[in-house]
Amino acid sequence: MDFLRPETVVDLRNIRNVLIRMEDTIVFNLIERAQYPQQPSIYKKGAFNIPDFDGSFLDWLLREEEIVHAKIRRYQSPDEIPFFPNGLPDPILPEIEYPPVLFPHPNKVTVNDTIREFYTKDIVPRICISGEQEENLGSSSLCDVECLRSLSRRIHFGRFVAEAKFLTEREHMTALIKAKDIEGLDAAITNKAVEKQVLARLKLKAETYGIDPMTPNAPGKATKVDAEVVVEMYENWVIPLTKKVEVEYLLNRLEE
Numbered sequence: 001m002d003f004l005r006p007e008t009v010v011d012l013r014n015i016r017n018v019l020i021r022m023e024d025t026i027v028f029n030l031i032e033r034a035q036y037p038q039q040p041s042i043y044k045k046g047a048f049n050i051p052d053f054d055g056s057f058l059d060w061l062l063r064e065e066e067i068v069h070a071k072i073r074r075y076q077s078p079d080e081i082p083f084f085p086n087g088l089p090d091p092i093l094p095e096i097e098y099p100p101v102l103f104p105h106p107n108k109v110t111v112n113d114t115i116r117e118f119y120t121k122d123i124v125p126r127i128c129i130s131g132e133q134e135e136n137l138g139s140s141s142l143c144d145v146e147c148l149r150s151l152s153r154r155i156h157f158g159r160f161v162a163e164a165k166f167l168t169e170r171e172h173m174t175a176l177i178k179a180k181d182i183e184g185l186d187a188a189i190t191n192k193a194v195e196k197q198v199l200a201r202l203k204l205k206a207e208t209y210g211i212d213p214m215t216p217n218a219p220g221k222a223t224k225v226d227a228e229v230v231v232e233m234y235e236n237w238v239i240p241l242t243k244k245v246e247v248e249y250l251l252n253r254l255e256e
C-alpha cells in the first residue's frame with residue numbers, strides 16, 4: 001500500500017493485509033504493557049502536578065508526543081489521526097502532497113475518545129496485575145501511547161475499507177446512504193467470515209507471541225499476555241469500532 005498511489009489504498013486485499021500486519025503490532029504492544037502493573041495514577045487527572053495542562057499524565061504524554069510527531073508530519077499521512085488535534089504545530093519537514101483517497105472529509109469521523117476509554121478502563125485492568133510501581137510509571141505510559149496509537153490506526157483504517165467498498169458497490173451504497181439506512185450500511189459492510197478469521201488468527205498470534213518458543217512447555221511459565229483478553233478486545237471493541245467508522249464515513253460520503 002502506497003499513499004502516493006490511491007489505487008493501492010482502496011484495494012480491499014491490500015487493506016486486509018495491512019490490517020493483518022497491524023495485529024502483530026497491537027499484540028506486541030499489549031505484551032509490552034502487560035509486564036507492568038496497572039499504574040492507576042497515570043490515568044487520574046490531578047495525580048501529578050503538570051503545569052498548564054488539565055488532564056491525566058497519559059493525556060499529557062500523548063499530547064506532548066503528538067506535538068513532536070506533528071513536526072515530523074505524522075498527521076499529514078492519511079492513516080494517522082491525532083488524539084489531540086487542536087493547535088498542533090506545522091511540520092518542520094517539507095509537506096507531502098498526498099493525493100486524496102477519502103471523500104469529502106478525510107478526518108471527520110474519529111473515535112479516538114472511545115478508544116482511550118475502552119483501552120484504559122477495560123483492557124489495562126485485564127492485561128496488567130493490579131497495583132502501582134513507582135519506578136515504571138514513565139515506561140508504562142510510553143507503552144500506553146504505543147498501544148493507543150496502534151489501536152487508533154487500525155480502527156480508523158475503517159475509512160479506507162469503507163471507501164474501497166463504496167467504489168466497488170457504488171450504486172447499492174449510494175442508495176443506502178441517501179436513505180440514511182444505518183442498518184443497511186452495517187449489513188453491507190459486514191463480512192462475518194472475515195471477522196471469524198480475524199479472531200481465530202489473533203488468538204493464535206496472542207498465544208504464540210506470548211510464550212518463549214525455546215521453552216514453550218516450561219512449568220509455571222505464565223504467558224506474556226492473556227490471549228482471551230486480546231481476542232475479546234477485538235470482538236467487543238476493535239471490530240465494532242472499525243465498523244462504526246466505516247458506517248459513519250459512508251454516511252458523510254456524498255456530502256459536497
Ligand SMILES: O=C(O)C(=O)C[C@]1(C(=O)O)C=C[C@@H](O)C=C1
Binds near residue numbers: 016161194195240242
Ligand atoms: O475486512 C473487512 O471487510 C472489514 O470491514 C474489516 C472488519 C474488521 O474490523 O476486521 C470489519 C467488518 C467486517 O465484517 C470484517 C472485518
